[in-house]
Amino acid sequence: MERGRSALGPALELVHTGRAPTRAVLTAELGVTRATAGAVAAELEALGLITVDARPAAAAGSQGRPSHRLSVAPDGPVVLAAQIHADGFRAALVGLGGRMVATAPGCVTVPADPARIIGTVVEEGARLLRETDRRCLGAGLAVPSAVAEPDGTALNPLHLSWPAGAPVRALFTEALAAAGVPGPAGGPLAGVAGNDVNLAALAEHRHGAGRGARHLLCVATGHRGVGGALVLDGRLHSGSSGLAMEVGHLTVNPAGLPCHCGSRGCLDVEADPRAFLTAAGREPGPAGSLLHQATELIRTSYDTDPAVRAAVELLVDRLGLGLAGLVNILNPDRVVLGGLHRELLTADPGRLRAVVADRSLWGRSGSVPILPGTLDHGSLIGAAEAAWQPVLDDPLAVLG
Amino acid sequence: MERGRSALGPALELVHTGRAPTRAVLTAELGVTRATAGAVAAELEALGLITVDARPAAAAGSQGRPSHRLSVAPDGPVVLAAQIHADGFRAALVGLGGRMVATAPGCVTVPADPARIIGTVVEEGARLLRETDRRCLGAGLAVPSAVAEPDGTALNPLHLSWPAGAPVRALFTEALAAAGVPGPAGGPLAGVAGNDVNLAALAEHRHGAGRGARHLLCVATGHRGVGGALVLDGRLHSGSSGLAMEVGHLTVNPAGLPCHCGSRGCLDVEADPRAFLTAAGREPGPAGSLLHQATELIRTSYDTDPAVRAAVELLVDRLGLGLAGLVNILNPDRVVLGGLHRELLTADPGRLRAVVADRSLWGRSGSVPILPGTLDHGSLIGAAEAAWQPVLDDPLAVLG
DNA sequence: CTGACTTTGTGCCGACGCTAAACAAAATAA
DNA sequence: TTATTTTGTTTAGCGTCGGCACAAAGTCAG
Numbered sequence: 001m002e003r004g005r006s007a008l009g010p011a012l013e014l015v016h017t018g019r020a021p022t023r024a025v026l027t028a029e030l031g032v033t034r035a036t037a038g039a040v041a042a043e044l045e046a047l048g049l050i051t052v053d054a055r056p057a058a059a060a061g062s063q064g065r066p067s068h069r070l071s072v073a074p075d076g077p078v079v080l081a082a083q084i085h086a087d088g089f090r091a092a093l094v095g096l097g098g099r100m101v102a103t104a105p106g107c108v109t110v111p112a113d114p115a116r117i118i119g120t121v122v123e124e125g126a127r128l129l130r131e132t133d134r135r136c137l138g139a140g141l142a143v144p145s146a147v148a149e150p151d152g153t154a155l156n157p158l159h160l161s162w163p164a165g166a167p168v169r170a171l172f173t174e175a176l177a178a179a180g181v182p183g184p185a186g187g188p189l190a191g192v193a194g195n196d197v198n199l200a201a202l203a204e205h206r207h208g209a210g211r212g213a214r215h216l217l218c219v220a221t222g223h224r225g226v227g228g229a230l231v232l233d234g235r236l237h238s239g240s241s242g243l244a245m246e247v248g249h250l251t252v253n254p255a256g257l258p259c260h261c262g263s264r265g266c267l268d269v270e271a272d273p274r275a276f277l278t279a280a281g282r283e284p285g286p287a288g289s290l291l292h293q294a295t296e297l298i299r300t301s302y303d304t305d306p307a308v309r310a311a312v313e314l315l316v317d318r319l320g321l322g323l324a325g326l327v328n329i330l331n332p333d334r335v336v337l338g339g340l341h342r343e344l345l346t347a348d349p350g351r352l353r354a355v356v357a358d359r360s361l362w363g364r365s366g367s368v369p370i371l372p373g374t375l376d377h378g379s380l381i382g383a384a385e386a387a388w389q390p391v392l393d394d395p396l397a398v399l400g
Numbered sequence: 401m402e403r404g405r406s407a408l409g410p411a412l413e414l415v416h417t418g419r420a421p422t423r424a425v426l427t428a429e430l431g432v433t434r435a436t437a438g439a440v441a442a443e444l445e446a447l448g449l450i451t452v453d454a455r456p457a458a459a460a461g462s463q464g465r466p467s468h469r470l471s472v473a474p475d476g477p478v479v480l481a482a483q484i485h486a487d488g489f490r491a492a493l494v495g496l497g498g499r500m501v502a503t504a505p506g507c508v509t510v511p512a513d514p515a516r517i518i519g520t521v522v523e524e525g526a527r528l529l530r531e532t533d534r535r536c537l538g539a540g541l542a543v544p545s546a547v548a549e550p551d552g553t554a555l556n557p558l559h560l561s562w563p564a565g566a567p568v569r570a571l572f573t574e575a576l577a578a579a580g581v582p583g584p585a586g587g588p589l590a591g592v593a594g595n596d597v598n599l600a601a602l603a604e605h606r607h608g609a610g611r612g613a614r615h616l617l618c619v620a621t622g623h624r625g626v627g628g629a630l631v632l633d634g635r636l637h638s639g640s641s642g643l644a645m646e647v648g649h650l651t652v653n654p655a656g657l658p659c660h661c662g663s664r665g666c667l668d669v670e671a672d673p674r675a676f677l678t679a680a681g682r683e684p685g686p687a688g689s690l691l692h693q694a695t696e697l698i699r700t701s702y703d704t705d706p707a708v709r710a711a712v713e714l715l716v717d718r719l720g721l722g723l724a725g726l727v728n729i730l731n732p733d734r735v736v737l738g739g740l741h742r743e744l745l746t747a748d749p750g751r752l753r754a755v756v757a758d759r760s761l762w763g764r765s766g767s768v769p770i771l772p773g774t775l776d777h778g779s780l781i782g783a784a785e786a787a788w789q790p791v792l793d794d795p796l797a798v799l800g
Numbered sequence: 801c802t803g804a805c806t807t808t809g810t811g812c813c814g815a816c817g818c819t820a821a822a823c824a825a826a827a828t829a830a
Numbered sequence: 831t832t833a834t835t836t837t838g839t840t841t842a843g844c845g846t847c848g849g850c851a852c853a854a855a856g857t858c859a860g
Contacts, residue, residue, distance in 0.1 A: 005816085005817065005818095006817070006818095007817085007818085022837090023837075023838075024836080024837065024838095027837095032818075032819085033818075033819055033820075034837070034838065034839085035818080035819075035820085035821095035838090035839075035840080035841095036817080036818060036819080037838095038837095038838060038839065039817090039818090039839095062827095062828085062835090062836085063827065063828040063829075063834080063835055063836070064826080064827060064828075064834085064835040064836025064837065065825065065826040065827050065828095065835080065836050065837040065838075066826070066827060066836085066837080067836085067837065067838090068837085068838080146761075146762075148762070155762060156761070214640050215639060215640045228729070232632070232637070237632070238731070239615060239730060239731020239732070240614050240615045240731055240732060240733035241731060241733070241762075242731070243728075243731045243761070243762050244729065244730055244731035245729060245731075246728040246729065246731075246761050247728070247729055249725065249728060249759075249761070250650075250651075250725060250729075251650075251651040251654060251725075254651060254654030254655070254664065254665065255654070261759070261761070262758075262759070263721075263759075264654065265654065321663075325649065325650060326729070328643075328646040328647070328649060329628070329644065329645060329646065329647055329650075329726070329729060329730075330639060330644055330729075331638070331639020331640055331641060331642070331643045331644035331645075331646075332639070332640060333640035333641070358662075359649075359661070359662070359663075361546075361556070361643070361646050361649070361661070362546075362548070362555060362641075362643050405845085405846070405847095406846075406847095407846085407847085422808090423808075423809070424807080424808060424809090427808095432847070432848085433847075433848055433849075434808070434809065434810085435809085435810070435811080435812095435847080435848075435849085435850095436846080436847055436848080437809095438808095438809060438810065439810090439846090439847090462806095462807085462856095462857085463805080463806055463807070463856065463857040463858070464805085464806040464807025464808065464855080464856065464857075465806080465807050465808040465809075465854065465855040465856050465857095466807085466808080466855070466856060467807085467808065467809090468808085468809080
């Protein structure tokens with residue numbers, strides 16, 4: 001059996017995430033000798049994945065021989081990333097380092113049946129690939145639904161009016177074959193599919209506000225409902241069957257609204273954009289625009305409208321209760337919020353952090369940092385991250 | 401740097417947990433060649449950790465050359481395990497395979513100050529060690545409190561009337577030195593300390609009802625409050641600072657009792673022995689006997705006393721709600737219950753499983769197995785497991 | 801009982817990933 | 831200029847593991 005250089009994957013991940021800007025840092029991070037780090041970097045360069053710049057802009061102030069600069073290859077291979085959400089879909093090519101190389105304009109279409117829309121978004125991606133000469137090493141798809149493993153089926157694509165249990169991964173892989181996208185070995189390309197919040201969390205961990213966190217908790221909301229995700233030691237924790245972090249049914253308001261799950265006051269119905277708009281006395285618009293409507297309302301009227309401010313406080317309190325419960329269970333060392341929750345945090349960071357610190361049992365002794373997400377297209381980048389994973393695990397197995 | 405045989409640790413763990421009864425199975429489980437597995441087994445035997453029995457009792461019915469039998473060395477090294485609970489403490493020597501080699505009679509003492517009681521239990525353990533000629537490779541202590549890392553301090557030793565923040569690991573290590581317990585290298589022995597429920601979960605995963613589970617969730621109650629633990633891919637998940645799985649403050653009864661955390665209806669006050677006794681119309685006895693009182697009541701009167709049966713149903717419903725929340729968040733592939741919860745499950749297994757399946761979102765499509773714990777002294781065995789961990793990770797680093 | 805077959809255990813060799821150590825290179829400091 | 835510091839490279843060697851051939855110990859068919 002082929003045995004690749006085992007430090008190759010970790011080294012690529014360090015360059016990929018920007019945590020190894022030089023061979024010297026790479027040596028320290030990998031815990032190997034300079035000789036090994038040098039050999040590994042040379043091999044990654046030979047594979048066309050990274051570049052070594054012997055003459056960086058200007059040496060820093062420290063003494064000693066200046067380091068060469070390591071960076072991801074600017075014209076290296078890419079992966080095909082696709083995202084489907086309530087109000088459309090998007091396709092892109094993403095290189096190492098989370099760099100968006102090419103994007104198809106975000107098409108706004110009412111999602112019809114899964115096979116059709118997945119076929120369409122894959123065709124967009126295939127078109128982008130034909131316009132470039134860069135190799136495609138993988139493909140990832142983000143959907144607003146839990147994706148069961150090992151089947152790759154979408155269990156609750158609620159906002160998409162898809163049938164529950166749609167085999168999204170199989171449809172994705174079939175669409176890739178139909179669109180003529182070749183895999184790295186020339187054969188067919190196997191796609192990966194995942195929940196959008198999970199994938200966004202992975203992207204935040206690699207390239208965003210979660211960088212360097214050991215245990216990262218992400219909570220985000222799209223238009224309806226609340227999603228969670230957990231990255232443990234750099235790996236997405238999706239549970240034993242891909243269904244972990246369905247956090248929407250934590251009780252955050254015992255006297256609250258009834259939820260379709262049978263309980264009352266679930267996070268899902270108490271801390272999503274619809275709940276916010278209702279609390280602010282606004283009429284919720286069409287389903288596909290709830291997030292934008294709520295975000296705009298906060299950004300434009302938080303400082304001026306007392307009703308908006310009161311709604312923010314209410315939702316911050318509920319969200320804080322849910323976050324505190326999750327922090328007590330998972331004990332992450334960082335929390336990153338997305339979607340509406342990110343806006344709530346930005347609007348009133350002190351209150352949310354205080355609520356969580358107050359309710360999490362060890363809040364006083366070093367409470368957990370809570371940060372807003374920093375990526376614009378987290379789910380899309382995350383889909384790319386999932387597609388890169390085999391390469392990051394063992395570059396030679398994919399490229400060798 | 402010394403580089404031990406890297407398959408040595410995994411191989412020892414497989415024999416330790418009984419998952420590799422023969423070299424052939426070991427070969428398959430490790431994913432190596434027969435030659436490597438044979439060399440690894442020979443080295444473990446040379447280290448005195450396992451024995452190879454070339455002539456097992458009787459060959460099984462299958463054809464081909466019969467395997468030699470692998471087992472943990474019956475007179476191999478041991479670790480010192482100690483446990484402190486609300487109504488006393490206990491010390492034991494535990495060999496590989498989770499075998500209790502020697503036990504000091506469980507002393508029933510009201511825990512006074514941490515240093516005194518830890519000193520006493522360590523002296524008991526040291527006495528056991530003096531009565532044997534087996535080497536001691538580590539020491540572990542289980543306490544009924546969250547233990548913060550990396551400090552090793554007990555944050556909420558509520559039932560022990562200890563000061564919060566007692567440095568239990570340091571006290572344990574000091575007591576080991578004071579009692580003259582030598583480490584494997586002749587120097588002082590560094591002890592490890594952990595929460596009792598966490599350690600019991602580790603023990604159940606290695607030697608009990610959790611064996612073979614990928615993601616194991618354990619929930620248990622002692623006399624007061626509810627504890628949780630999570631074993632992910634064979635490693636205890638204790639969070640970024642050792643405080644994970646504080647599950648006692650999940651809301652399971654929105655109209656329930658006020659909890660000291662400020663909320664109402666927390667699992668901690670709704671599903672512990674005191675809550676059960678109250679629900680059954682019994683007067684709770686002294687704090688240190690609540691678990692025994694509740695257990696006895698279920699075992700003797702569940703079949704005959706309608707009030708007891710009603711109390712079981714009530715607590716099963718509340719516990720089920722809490723478990724469903726945890727299952728939705730963590731998506732384990734097995735759940736093991738201890739303490740009173742184990743009794744509740746045994747009394748009415750159908751109801752608890754139905755409640756969890758009903759409330760966990762994907763309950764219908766393959767609900768998670770819920771099993772009673774099978775170990776008598778789980779926390780003690782778990783303390784030993786934690787002490788064995790360095791040996792299981794790299795036997796040569798400890799023994800070489 | 802004998803021979804074919806199946807499965808397990810072992811010895812030998814080579815590939816490969818890494819460490820260690822010496823050396824070379826490129827900067828700063830005196 | 832020379833010494834010092836830090837980085838990169840070369841070479842030798844070691845240890846782990848895969849591959850292979852062979853031996854060992856049983857079952858099964860006749």
